[in-house]
Amino acid sequence: MRLGMRKWWSAALVIMLAAALLSACGGSGGKGGSSGNEGSQSSTSSSSSGSSSNSGSSEGQQQTEVPYKDKYDPPVTITTVWGVDPSLQFKNGETIENNVATRWALETLGIKVETLWSVTDTNNAFVTKMRLALASGQRMPDVVTIGDEQLAHDLIDSGLFREVGSLFDEYANEKWKQAMALDPHVWDPYIRDGKRMGIPVLDYAYNHDYLLWIRQDWMDKLNLEAPKTLDDLEAIMDAFKNRNPDGLSPDQVTPLSIGFKNTFNTWMGDPSWVFGAFGTIPEQWNLAADGTLEWGSIHPGAKQALETLKRWRDKGYIPAEAALWDENKTAEPAVAGTAGIIPGPYWMSGWPLQDTEKNVPHAVWKPYPIPAGPDGKAGRHGTRFTNGVTLISKDAKHPEALFTYQNYLFEQLADPEPGSQWDIGVFKGYDYDLDANGNPVYGDDIPGGPVNINRYWLVRDGARIPDAQMKALLALADGKEPETRLEKEVKNNYGPETPAAAKVLMTQPDISYTNLFSGPPTPTMTSKLDYLKKIELQTFSEIIYGQKSLDEFDKFVQTWKSSGGDQMTKEVNDWYNQTK
Numbered sequence: 001m002r003l004g005m006r007k008w009w010s011a012a013l014v015i016m017l018a019a020a021l022l023s024a025c026g027g028s029g030g031k032g033g034s035s036g037n038e039g040s041q042s043s044t045s046s047s048s049s050g051s052s053s054n055s056g057s058s059e060g061q062q063q064t065e066v067p068y069k070d071k072y073d074p075p076v077t078i079t080t081v082w083g084v085d086p087s088l089q090f091k092n093g094e095t096i097e098n099n100v101a102t103r104w105a106l107e108t109l110g111i112k113v114e115t116l117w118s119v120t121d122t123n124n125a126f127v128t129k130m131r132l133a134l135a136s137g138q139r140m141p142d143v144v145t146i147g148d149e150q151l152a153h154d155l156i157d158s159g160l161f162r163e164v165g166s167l168f169d170e171y172a173n174e175k176w177k178q179a180m181a182l183d184p185h186v187w188d189p190y191i192r193d194g195k196r197m198g199i200p201v202l203d204y205a206y207n208h209d210y211l212l213w214i215r216q217d218w219m220d221k222l223n224l225e226a227p228k229t230l231d232d233l234e235a236i237m238d239a240f241k242n243r244n245p246d247g248l249s250p251d252q253v254t255p256l257s258i259g260f261k262n263t264f265n266t267w268m269g270d271p272s273w274v275f276g277a278f279g280t281i282p283e284q285w286n287l288a289a290d291g292t293l294e295w296g297s298i299h300p301g302a303k304q305a306l307e308t309l310k311r312w313r314d315k316g317y318i319p320a321e322a323a324l325w326d327e328n329k330t331a332e333p334a335v336a337g338t339a340g341i342i343p344g345p346y347w348m349s350g351w352p353l354q355d356t357e358k359n360v361p362h363a364v365w366k367p368y369p370i371p372a373g374p375d376g377k378a379g380r381h382g383t384r385f386t387n388g389v390t391l392i393s394k395d396a397k398h399p400e401a402l403f404t405y406q407n408y409l410f411e412q413l414a415d416p417e418p419g420s421q422w423d424i425g426v427f428k429g430y431d432y433d434l435d436a437n438g439n440p441v442y443g444d445d446i447p448g449g450p451v452n453i454n455r456y457w458l459v460r461d462g463a464r465i466p467d468a469q470m471k472a473l474l475a476l477a478d479g480k481e482p483e484t485r486l487e488k489e490v491k492n493n494y495g496p497e498t499p500a501a502a503k504v505l506m507t508q509p510d511i512s513y514t515n516l517f518s519g520p521p522t523p524t525m526t527s528k529l530d531y532l533k534k535i536e537l538q539t540f541s542e543i544i545y546g547q548k549s550l551d552e553f554d555k556f557v558q559t560w561k562s563s564g565g566d567q568m569t570k571e572v573n574d575w576y577n578q579t580k
Helices: 008-023 098-109 125-135 149-157 165-171 172-179 186-192 216-221 230-242 272-276 300-314 325-334 353-359 403-412 467-476 483-493 498-505 521-545 552-579
Strands: 076-084 110-119 142-145 201-202 211-215 254-256 286-287 293-295 339-344 365-368 384-390
Touching: 076 125, 076 142, 076 353, 076 403, 098 110, 098 403, 098 552, 110 125, 110 403, 149 186, 165 201, 165 403, 172 186, 172 201, 186 201, 186 384, 211 216, 211 230, 211 467, 211 498, 216 365, 230 254, 230 300, 230 403, 272 300, 286 300, 293 353, 293 552, 300 552, 325 339, 365 384, 365 498, 467 483, 467 498, 483 498, 521 552
Parallel strands: 076 110, 254 339
Antiparallel strands: 142 384, 201 384, 211 339, 211 365, 286 293
């Protein structure tokens, strides 16, 4: 059975059409959606963002001061909270509360970013702390970016955050609006009663679409060919484990590094592509043969995938602790040089796989396509153009200041023109430096080493135009010398195999399938989905570990249906039919 989700070419068509529109329109210097008159900016405003917001009466009438500024004088404050990635590094004694990006915001935009609290985000610590703050009535931040979908919906439905659509229409600049227009459905999950309650955080297209990273040095030493099927892959895993070319004993080798502590469908090291080989993607809504949406985890193909994963665990091909491993944990044996295969995005050659050579200097990782199942099917989860949502508190005194911040980043950071302000890099001494001759240097050539300043921004990763990075990668893969900042960034910071990996990814455009439900939670989702996901994760793990027989899958499906799944499916399809 085909998964039957949106075809890649339809998304590509949207991108190409939007790109054509962008080219035709050019970069707008005006504030998107504003038709107001010039002249109401503060005398201290900077023209760097090119997105002034002025509204007032017609000529000859008195104009009123508008809140939006390119730079605020005196400065205004935006409060926020942080979940800090445990792998994020700082230098020069900086912290998430006080660093080069917070100083930049104050000096350039007159915006003081004030932290209410921060937490190292291990074991969902940020989600837990945010829920505690909500339950105990603590002060909400002016601006917060949320990556956890359910938490985002709970915060929106708390009534503590304001609608943002009118702000976006009035204050967002044209580059930001055109980027958002690449997929109008990005707003869908955050609409309540026709109002847009959260600003989608745009991400690069295909950013979490899977391929397989395989130790090429092991493949060469064992004279192995690229895996085209799951059977081919199984033979490779057996060779890596039992005939390891680095002399590792079988118990030291992790042939395939995956984990499913929290989910079977995530961004690195998960097995959703194994399910794809049997015609489904778990934990998302797929198109069934009859044209309705169905939950991928109850598809008959999921049973075959579980049988495969159980066999691989019994043979020691996947970690014995896979049920306890999250995404970051799956990277550890890969970096240590004891894993042979890890599934994940095209950008992994830069992080974390580039660190493997520190432990095993001769290690070489290469990207490979997703192998097919016994009936020739292949599938992986597709990436939406979003990576979370930004919410604005009802109590925020300067909600428009977020747009001052983001408009600047969309103009200067998202895809700057050659020779523009942030063309060679953003912060000297952090993501780039200059040598004695004034030439830019990157990576380990930066004194004190580089840091990922893109995690310092108020909104995760700053500002991204969904199709921009893939265009840069494919240009480099075809031999183009890097000219734009994005081209130079991926060449210098993303690992030598990243352009080639992007090209490998795009050799399988039709196997990426996105979750077709993009609306807000239905009533049954709100009351039952957490429970249904819990029994799903538990049942799948117990089957893989042999604690339950494979037949327990059929019992799980019946329990899922009778415990709210059927009603949730009806609600999802009611929504889906309205969107056609």
